[in-house]
Amino acid sequence: MTAPADKPRLSRAHMLDLLKQMIRIRHFEDKCYELYTQEKIRGFMHLYDGEEAVAVGIIPVLEQRDRIVSAYREHGHALVRGVPMTAVMAEMYGKQEGCSHGRGGSMHLFDRATNFYGGNAIVGGGLPLAVGLALADHIQGGDLVVACFFGDGAVAEGEFHESLNLAALWGLPVLFVCENNRYAMGTALALSESETDIQRKAACYRIPAEAVDGMDVVAVEAAARRAVHAVRESRKPYFLECRTYRLRAHSMFDAQLYRDKAEIETWRPKEPIIRFQGWLQSNHMIHPEDVPRIEAEVDAEIEQAVAFAEAGTWEPVEQLTRFVYADRSVPADR
Amino acid sequence: MQQQTFGSATIETTYREAVREAIRDAIKRDERVFLMGEDVGRYGGCYAVTKGLLAELGPERIRDTPLSESGFTGAGIGAAMAGLRPIVELMTVNFSLLALDQILNNAATVRHMSGNQFGVPLVIRMATGAGRQLAAQHSHSLEGWYAHVAGIKVLAPATLEDARGMLWTAIEDPDPVLIFENVMLYNMSGKLAVDAGPVDIDKAAVRRPGRDISLITYGGSLWKTLEAATTLAADNIEAEVIDLRSLRPLDDATIIASVAKTRRAVIVDEGWRSGSLAAEVGMRIVEQAFWALDAPIGRVCSEEVPVPYPSHLEQATIPQAHKIVAAAKAALGRA
Numbered sequence: 001m002t003a004p005a006d007k008p009r010l011s012r013a014h015m016l017d018l019l020k021q022m023i024r025i026r027h028f029e030d031k032c033y034e035l036y037t038q039e040k041i042r043g044f045m046h047l048y049d050g051e052e053a054v055a056v057g058i059i060p061v062l063e064q065r066d067r068i069v070s071a072y073r074e075h076g077h078a079l080v081r082g083v084p085m086t087a088v089m090a091e092m093y094g095k096q097e098g099c100s101h102g103r104g105g106s107m108h109l110f111d112r113a114t115n116f117y118g119g120n121a122i123v124g125g126g127l128p129l130a131v132g133l134a135l136a137d138h139i140q141g142g143d144l145v146v147a148c149f150f151g152d153g154a155v156a157e158g159e160f161h162e163s164l165n166l167a168a169l170w171g172l173p174v175l176f177v178c179e180n181n182r183y184a185m186g187t188a189l190a191l192s193e194s195e196t197d198i199q200r201k202a203a204c205y206r207i208p209a210e211a212v213d214g215m216d217v218v219a220v221e222a223a224a225r226r227a228v229h230a231v232r233e234s235r236k237p238y239f240l241e242c243r244t245y246r247l248r249a250h251s252m253f254d255a256q257l258y259r260d261k262a263e264i265e266t267w268r269p270k271e272p273i274i275r276f277q278g279w280l281q282s283n284h285m286i287h288p289e290d291v292p293r294i295e296a297e298v299d300a301e302i303e304q305a306v307a308f309a310e311a312g313t314w315e316p317v318e319q320l321t322r323f324v325y326a327d328r329s330v331p332a333d334r
Numbered sequence: 335m336q337q338q339t340f341g342s343a344t345i346e347t348t349y350r351e352a353v354r355e356a357i358r359d360a361i362k363r364d365e366r367v368f369l370m371g372e373d374v375g376r377y378g379g380c381y382a383v384t385k386g387l388l389a390e391l392g393p394e395r396i397r398d399t400p401l402s403e404s405g406f407t408g409a410g411i412g413a414a415m416a417g418l419r420p421i422v423e424l425m426t427v428n429f430s431l432l433a434l435d436q437i438l439n440n441a442a443t444v445r446h447m448s449g450n451q452f453g454v455p456l457v458i459r460m461a462t463g464a465g466r467q468l469a470a471q472h473s474h475s476l477e478g479w480y481a482h483v484a485g486i487k488v489l490a491p492a493t494l495e496d497a498r499g500m501l502w503t504a505i506e507d508p509d510p511v512l513i514f515e516n517v518m519l520y521n522m523s524g525k526l527a528v529d530a531g532p533v534d535i536d537k538a539a540v541r542r543p544g545r546d547i548s549l550i551t552y553g554g555s556l557w558k559t560l561e562a563a564t565t566l567a568a569d570n571i572e573a574e575v576i577d578l579r580s581l582r583p584l585d586d587a588t589i590i591a592s593v594a595k596t597r598r599a600v601i602v603d604e605g606w607r608s609g610s611l612a613a614e615v616g617m618r619i620v621e622q623a624f625w626a627l628d629a630p631i632g633r634v635c636s637e638e639v640p641v642p643y644p645s646h647l648e649q650a651t652i653p654q655a656h657k658i659v660a661a662a663k664a665a666l667g668r669a
Contacts, residue, residue: 067416101449110448117415118448122439128405129440132412132420139368139394139418159435162405169400323446324484326453326508 010218015285016294018217021060022052022273023291024298025076028085031302032075032092032106036252040309041092044121045106046073050215050247053272054149054179055080057220058240061228062147067115067137069130070149072107073179074119077149083111089305095312102315103323123184124157126150127176131163134172138235145231147175153184155201156192167237168205174237175227176202179214181246186258202239214242215272218279247271344525349497352526353383353459353515356501357421359531361387361395364419367505370397370406371423371459380425381461381520407433407458411440411510414456419505424460427476427514441510442485456510457501463516463554463604464652470640473648475604477514477553478611481581487511488581489535490553492519494526496579499533507535514581516554516604536580538588544574547662548592550615551602552578555653559602562658573662581611586618593623598665600632602653607635632661 025048035041048055055076059068070077078088083099091098092106100110107121117133120126130148137144154160155178167174178198182189189196202209208230212223220242227238245267249256256264268274280286347355360367369384375398378385388396399406403424410422424430430437441454464473481488487509491497497515504511541556542563551559556577563573574592578584593599599619603612616631634653641651663669 069412098449100447100451103449104447108447110451112448112451117412117452118444120440122435125408125435125439128408128436129412129415131405132409132414133416134412135409136413136416136418139413159404159408162400162402163408165400166402166405166409323450325487326445326450328508 012285015280016290018056018221019273019276019280019286019291020294020298021056021080022217022276023294024301025052025055025079026273027295027298028079028302028305029075031306035092035306041106042094043105043107044072044251044253045092046251047248048073048076050267050271051179051181051244052076053217053220053276054177054214054242054244057217058147058177058224061221061224062145065115066144067117067133067146068149069117069126069133069146070119071123071126071151071154072119072121073151074109074149075106078109078111078116078119081111081114081116083109083114083116085301085305086308087111089309090312093309093312094314095309096315097308097312101323124150124154124159127154127159127163128166130174131166131172134167134174135170138170138172143232145173145175145228147177149177149179151184152178152180152182152189152198153187153192154178155198156184164202164205164207164237164239168207171236173231173235175231176207176237176239178239178241179244180241181244183246183250183258185250186254188258199239199241207237207239209239209241211241211243214244215270215275217272217276245270343528345528346523347494347526348520349494349515349522350381350383350520352494352497352530353501354385354387356498357384358387358391360421360502360505361391363502364505366417366419367421368395368397368418369421369423370399370410372399372401372425374398374423379423381517383520384423403429403432404436408436408440410456410458411436411444411454414454414510415444415452420456421501421505422456422458424458426472426517427460427462428472428474430458430460430476437480437486437510437512438483442483445509446485453508454510455505455508457504457513458510459513459515461517462514463518464636464641464648465518465554467643467645467648469643473641475636477512477581478603478605478614480512481611481614483582485510486582487535489513490579490581491515492553492556492577492579494522494524495530495533498526498530500535502532503535511535514553518554522557536583536585538579538585539577540574540588540592541577542573542575544572544596546572546596547598547600547665548574548576548589548596549600549602549658549662550576550578550589550592552581553604555602555604558653558655559658561655562662565655565659566662569668571662571666571668578615584615584618586622589615589619590622593619594626597626597628599627600634600658600661600665602634602658604636604652606638607633608638610635629665629667632665634658634661
């Protein structure tokens with residue numbers, strides 16, 4: 001045995017990196033919001049404000065060869081995974097320099113280079129794919145972990161139950177990560193689930209499970225280390241419920257009639273960046289100049305990403321029908 | 335029903351055995367290939383297609399699944415994205431509706447949504463069609479629906495050669511391919527070349543040449559259409575019978591070449607008439623060969639009713655040779 005896999009890493013450099021990754025997502029999406037109001041970004045766009053600790057706590061624990069499936073609130077997952085911000089922003093614009101060639105947009109970020117198997121915009125639709133990606137690894141005798149992110153809304157779908165059962169029945173290395181932000185679009189969890197303690201559902205499928213405070217990046221990371229280690233060693237599924245809160249609207253079209261502003265205000269002080277920053281300060285792990293420096297670095301990267309997207313090009317309409325079927329005149333990539 | 339193959343040495347076989355041999359051959363040829371579906375292993379397949387394969391090939395290659403059509407179809411898509419070549423058996427088209435989200439929203443879209451970074455080289459097999467008195471929920475012919483979907487390919491093997499040969503070609507295809515096997519064909523016996531192997535999956539076939547009218551069909555209706563052509567021949571009407579084989583993409587060239595020669599067409603399709611594949615074929619003829627036509631295009635489709643249980647009503651619902659004969663004669667002004 002090597003050192004315990006779930007031991008938290010509390011070095012200052014690591015703490016600052018966690019903070020930076022969360023600020024990076026937050027500022028990126030603040031810019032996306034602004035660009036949306038300018039009609040640079042269109043369509044559905046779902047922001048991750050308040051939930052950043054989940055992606056930042058889990059994804060860096062995975063190895064490069066591991067696979068990730070996400071849903072449609074996935075900008076944060078893609079950025080933490082290492083999909084270049086330039087390519088993500090260009091995809092938000094629909095430019096052909098985007099990470100999905102502009103064909104996907106906000107909800108369909110894909111990146112083969114980082115084994116990022118997509119933003120899936122059908123609730124629950126990604127879970128069976130994750131099972132299949134893990135089945136392939138099982139058949140090929142590999143040692144991968146497939147991390148599958150989905151929201152609390154997916155729990156009501158049949159595909160959730162089918163996928164948990166298949167992964168457990170066949171012994172497949174899937175880390176199921178439920179990002180429980182308490183609302184499925186506008187429907188509160190208690191209005192859609194008879195059992196609101198989501199992690200308990202995994203027990204029916206004999207999948208080990210735990211719930212973690214999804215607003216605490218250190219706690220999420222510690223849980224992720226346990227979870228990823230368990231999947232990697234056992235080659236069996238594991239279920240991690242991250243309890244979090246979405247501070248912004250479901251999408252840009254959401255008037256938020258289903259919750260009080262006061263409720264949102266009670267959550268704002270608990271959000272992961274403020275909370276982690278405060279914890280770092282009270283433990284003297286951060287210097288006064290650290291946050292402005294991080295923000296300046298992140299904002300410079302965002303500025304570059306916007307410039308990249310602005311300079312990006314529209315795919316010629318003559319190419320409209322590409323990518324429906326493989327072009328067999330060129331060597332297949334897979 | 336009988337069919338003949340001439341040339342090399344032949345064996346007597348059935349459509350069911352031809353499909354089984356295609357599966358066995360594919361799994362032995364390529365270590366990335368495996369089959370999964372409901373009751374494909376221990377039970378031997380709902381229509382006994384996979385009988386004996388579990389014992390021969392083992393549970394990793396012949397994988398029984400729970401009744402989770404969406405789950406295991408999606409798993410097939412994921413495994414294909416990861417580089418394997420899964421064959422998913424959905425038992426019948428009726429149950430494929432439980433996996434429609436995965437087929438339509440994932441299999442058909444992933445290559446496009448990912449900007450060509452990920453493909454889905456998946457084959458999905460299922461039985462289709464009426465005729466076994468299985469009533470309204472087990473007798474659908476929805477292959478025409480699937481043929482509507484950009485991003486997938488749709489095949490309908492009607493002959494022993496195609497039952498044996500389409501699967502491997504479909505597996506080698508980099509995109510998702512759906513194969514529809516008509517339930518009334520599984521028991522069809524005939525001679526198949528000993529060395530029968532892969533066939534193309536993008537061309538229609540002229541199953542009977544003729545000069546007077548084009549009868550265009552696919553799948554289980556092919557044999558009724560050939561029977562009708564024999565009946566018509568007794569009245570000195572030489573019908574050309576086209577087997578579409580691939581419903582998506584459609585082989586326009588073969589269809590149009592036939593109609594340009596015969597100047598008349600009747601399309602035979604077990605789907606419901608409204609919004610049917612027959613409507614699509616008819617419209618393509620209108621678009622591409624309108625001035626060649628000497629008569630309105632005819633259609634023989636299923637009646638607009640959920641398939642009933644009693645045999646006489648079921649048979650009255652789906653296309654029959656006598657209806658095809660009548661439609662052909664009407665197109666020729668000899669009704």
